[in-house]
Amino acid sequence: MSLNVSNLTVHHGAICALSQVSIAVPTGKLAAIIGANGAGKTTLLRTLSGLKTPTNGSIMWKGEKIAGIKPEALVRRGISHVSEGKSVIPELTVRENLELGAIWRRNAKESKESIDQVVSIFPRLGERLQQRADTLSGGERQMLAIGRAIMAKPQLLLLDEPSLGLAPLVVEQIFQTIRDLTTSMNLTVLLVEQNAMGALKIADLGIVLNLGKVVAMNHAQVLIDDPAVRAAYLGY
Amino acid sequence: MRKKLTLFILLGWILLLIGDRVDELRVYQGAQIAMYAIALSSIVLLTGYSGQVSLGNGAMMAVGGYAAALTLNNLGGPVWFAFVMAVFVSALFGAFLGAAAARLSGPYLAGTTLALAVGLPEIANQFDFLGGVPGLLFDVGFPPERLGEEFTQYKWFFWIATFLALLSLFITSNILQSRYGRTWRAIRSNSLAAELSGVHVGRMKILAFTISSAIAGLAGAVLAMTISLVAPGAYTLALSFALVTGAVLAGVSSLPGVVFGALILVAIPEVADVLATRWGGDENLNNYLPGLIVSVLLILSVIFTPNGPGEKLKSRHHKKG
Amino acid sequence: MQKLLETFLIGLSTGSIYALMSIALVLVWRSTRVVNFAQAGQAMLSTYIGFEIATRTEIFWLALIIAIAAGALVGAGVDYFFMRVLFKHAVSGPAAVVAPVIATLGLLGLVRSIVGLVWGGEFKSIKAPASTDGFTIGETTLPFSPLNLLIIVTVFIILIALAIIFQRTNLGLSLRASAYAPEIAQLAGIRTARTRTIGWAIAGGVGGVAGMLNTASNFLSPYSLDLLLVFGFIAAVIGGLESMVGSVVGALILGIALTFILNYVGTSLVFIGGFVVLIAVLLLKPDGIMARGKVRRA
Numbered sequence: 001m002s003l004n005v006s007n008l009t010v011h012h013g014a015i016c017a018l019s020q021v022s023i024a025v026p027t028g029k030l031a032a033i034i035g036a037n038g039a040g041k042t043t044l045l046r047t048l049s050g051l052k053t054p055t056n057g058s059i060m061w062k063g064e065k066i067a068g069i070k071p072e073a074l075v076r077r078g079i080s081h082v083s084e085g086k087s088v089i090p091e092l093t094v095r096e097n098l099e100l101g102a103i104w105r106r107n108a109k110e111s112k113e114s115i116d117q118v119v120s121i122f123p124r125l126g127e128r129l130q131q132r133a134d135t136l137s138g139g140e141r142q143m144l145a146i147g148r149a150i151m152a153k154p155q156l157l158l159l160d161e162p163s164l165g166l167a168p169l170v171v172e173q174i175f176q177t178i179r180d181l182t183t184s185m186n187l188t189v190l191l192v193e194q195n196a197m198g199a200l201k202i203a204d205l206g207i208v209l210n211l212g213k214v215v216a217m218n219h220a221q222v223l224i225d226d227p228a229v230r231a232a233y234l235g236y
Numbered sequence: 237m238r239k240k241l242t243l244f245i246l247l248g249w250i251l252l253l254i255g256d257r258v259d260e261l262r263v264y265q266g267a268q269i270a271m272y273a274i275a276l277s278s279i280v281l282l283t284g285y286s287g288q289v290s291l292g293n294g295a296m297m298a299v300g301g302y303a304a305a306l307t308l309n310n311l312g313g314p315v316w317f318a319f320v321m322a323v324f325v326s327a328l329f330g331a332f333l334g335a336a337a338a339r340l341s342g343p344y345l346a347g348t349t350l351a352l353a354v355g356l357p358e359i360a361n362q363f364d365f366l367g368g369v370p371g372l373l374f375d376v377g378f379p380p381e382r383l384g385e386e387f388t389q390y391k392w393f394f395w396i397a398t399f400l401a402l403l404s405l406f407i408t409s410n411i412l413q414s415r416y417g418r419t420w421r422a423i424r425s426n427s428l429a430a431e432l433s434g435v436h437v438g439r440m441k442i443l444a445f446t447i448s449s450a451i452a453g454l455a456g457a458v459l460a461m462t463i464s465l466v467a468p469g470a471y472t473l474a475l476s477f478a479l480v481t482g483a484v485l486a487g488v489s490s491l492p493g494v495v496f497g498a499l500i501l502v503a504i505p506e507v508a509d510v511l512a513t514r515w516g517g518d519e520n521l522n523n524y525l526p527g528l529i530v531s532v533l534l535i536l537s538v539i540f541t542p543n544g545p546g547e548k549l550k551s552r553h554h555k556k557g
Numbered sequence: 558m559q560k561l562l563e564t565f566l567i568g569l570s571t572g573s574i575y576a577l578m579s580i581a582l583v584l585v586w587r588s589t590r591v592v593n594f595a596q597a598g599q600a601m602l603s604t605y606i607g608f609e610i611a612t613r614t615e616i617f618w619l620a621l622i623i624a625i626a627a628g629a630l631v632g633a634g635v636d637y638f639f640m641r642v643l644f645k646h647a648v649s650g651p652a653a654v655v656a657p658v659i660a661t662l663g664l665l666g667l668v669r670s671i672v673g674l675v676w677g678g679e680f681k682s683i684k685a686p687a688s689t690d691g692f693t694i695g696e697t698t699l700p701f702s703p704l705n706l707l708i709i710v711t712v713f714i715i716l717i718a719l720a721i722i723f724q725r726t727n728l729g730l731s732l733r734a735s736a737y738a739p740e741i742a743q744l745a746g747i748r749t750a751r752t753r754t755i756g757w758a759i760a761g762g763v764g765g766v767a768g769m770l771n772t773a774s775n776f777l778s779p780y781s782l783d784l785l786l787v788f789g790f791i792a793a794v795i796g797g798l799e800s801m802v803g804s805v806v807g808a809l810i811l812g813i814a815l816t817f818i819l820n821y822v823g824t825s826l827v828f829i830g831g832f833v834v835l836i837a838v839l840l841l842k843p844d845g846i847m848a849r850g851k852v853r854r855a
Contacts, residue, residue: 049744075746089738100734103727104746152746283655291662336836343592344794344839346658350594351787351835355828362825473783477666480659524673531666538660539646
């Protein structure tokens with residue numbers, strides 16, 4: 001198990017956003033996290049990437065405790081987080097947004113190689129490297145956000161609703177890319193999604209959150225077949 | 237309302253009794269405290285209740301001071317008319333400024349009012365009818381004879397200043413408890429919500445600016461009275477600094493706090509003087525120690541008790557309870 | 558025609574000093590969301606240190622470099638020891654929003670008092686690195702002097718250096734990213750707190766240059782940089798408070814406009830002119846002259 005979360009409790013002020021959450025994700029697996037609005041999905045990702053400090057519980061990543069460590073330090077340990085809502089900086093060019101992801105490595109040559117790698121994954125970004133990011137379409141921005149995360153050569157990728165506000169065709173494309181990346185780069189991926197069906201279809205395992213608690217954790221296919229999950233989250 | 241009025245009259249009577257029993261210097265300082273209390277209540281009204289920071293209250297006071305002096309020197313008339321004109325002209329000025337400021341938020345407002353505080357003395361320097369650097373005389377005259385021969389000039393200042401301070405505090409506290417006060421607080425805590433529930437946010441902000449400026453103008457005229465003149469050197473950036481410090485010490489939203497803030501502002505030069513003499517009394521020390529004390533107080537209070545020392549005690553009490 | 562040209566040139570020289578101050582304000586505003594009124598104090602302190610070096614060594618450029626270093630150090634110190642503490646104590650309540658701005662005002666007062674205690678209130682001057690006598694063409698002597706030219710060139714070089722840092726280096730990219738979107742920068746692995754302190758240091762250094770150049774053509778006292786602060790702020794507002802290019806353009810416009818008022822109308826209206834420009838921009842183009850479409854708001 002490369003990521004091991006046990007009894008994680010997180011508060012927003014007085015409100016308990018996550019309560020006693022325990023999950024485990026093996027190396028190289030893609031875990032889809034689904035659940036209704038306010039279930040604590042985003043809070044879980046923000047805590048894993050260090051943006052939020054947990055009240056209680058532990059997070060083990062590759063055998064080390066990481067709860068409470070700052071995001072910029074966790075990036076250096078291989079954790080990259082693509083936050084909700086196309087996390088790109090509109091005022092910067094596409095190239096600058098990508099370069100940003102690799103600054104901490106302080107290696108210009110590797111940075112260039114990583115840009116080539118991202119461009120080979122998302123050819124459309126290659127055509128737009130010199131444009132400002134606010135000229136991109138929604139799908140392109142999401143590609144850029146994921147591309148920026150890849151620039152850091154992560155081992156654990158945290159994705160928060162990459163399908164939000166995108167056309168169905170683009171969503172399919174993004175999901176397929178996420179699946180391919182997981183396999184080709186041997187990434188461990190946590191994918192938070194409202195689009196539960198789409199996420200579970202590409203995932204190895206699924207985790208269902210409700211009101212800050214884990215209510216189901218199993219192989220993705222098992223969850224898809226589970227009548228209760230179908231009724232509650234898949235809509236049929 | 238009637239209860240409060242009785243309270244204020246009682247307070248005034250006690251102050252006048254005290255005024256009879258202390259020496260001249262203390263009487264003069266009493267007048268200064270009254271002047272600062274008026275000035276601080278204008279900031280409390282603006283910052284504490286409308287959520288706007290004005291760093292340029294010294295400039296507002298200058299407007300009032302010059303208006304009073306110009307009225308008395310050129311139009312003559314009774315002294316009270318000069319004070320009324322000070323209030324009127326600075327209210328007008330405040331309305332004009334408020335119309336611009338109502339559309340500004342945070343940094344823009346702070347910067348604009350600071351620019352005013354730096355610039356207004358410069359402007360006064362440039363025009364002959366404002367008296368240039370030496371300024372204009374402002375002489376409210378001797379106390380009326382029927383008060384007796386014992387009645388000194390400083391005591392007369394003290395009476396006028398105290399009367400005006402009590403009057404303006406009374407009016408301010410009533411405004412703050414009125415519909416307007418509640419609306420200002422609503423705007424401060426959430427201006428969008430206030431707007432959506434039908435409040436004319438812009439108009440209310442202009443109103444706050446106008447009233448605040450009127451009160452500051454009154455304070456400016458009182459200041460002019462205590463030093464018998466208006467000059468650019470009396471309404472410096474340092475005065476605006478001191479007022480912001482006093483307001484923070486008073487707890488920016490506490491009207492009773494203004495007396496405490498005013499007391500400290502008058503005490504600082506006194507304390508600085510004692511310290512400077514003890515530490516050798518060199519000229520730089522005399523000139524810059526008061527500013528040093530003001531700045532240190534401002535910094536410490538803004539870091540540790542940004543809502544005033546009173547607020548802190550209250551919240552401690554709250555936690556215990 | 559000649560008067561027109563020389564007014565323009567002197568305005569350019571004045572405006573370029575404003576440009577430095579306004580860049581310093583913009584840099585801090587972008588990274589910290591505070592209009593740093595203490596910038597005038599920081600610049601003053603660095604200039605007094607520069608003044609000491611200049612009187613002892615009589616080498617202006619050495620003094621300038623030391624003033625830059627001192628300004629950078631003071632700027633970093635203010636962020637590290639002061640702003641961080643302040644934001645840790647940032648509480649809710651009526652004063653929470655205004656606390657940072659009032660704190661920088663307090664800091665300005667503090668630096669002013671300390672400078673006054675150490676150096677006194679009398680006017681000091683630094684020997685200008687170039688002649689202040691105007692250029693002579695034929696029989697006529699212009700008010701535009703070699704010093705004015707030198708100021709324009711120095712500021713130009715500094716602006717180029719800043720442009721290179723911000724557009725071409727990783728540090729510049731980190732600074733811009735942390736200013737625009739601190740959270741995304743943090744998630745990309747940028748040490749945003751450290752980056753912010755570096756931003757304050759750069760602003761402090763730039764402010765030091767502004768103080769030195771202002772003093773070379775003027776004099777130095779605990780109050781001599783207040784007007785520079787105000788004009789720097791106005792220039793920054795003209796540029797929209799967010800844009801460094803905008804603030805430079807704003808400063809040059811302001812410098813030229815005020816010099817025209819000075820030469821054609823008279824000294825009495827210079828400040829009023831500046832204030833009218835400020836109010837006009839705030840009312841007519843509150844997002845600054847460089848605004849295109851939507852701008853981030855505080």
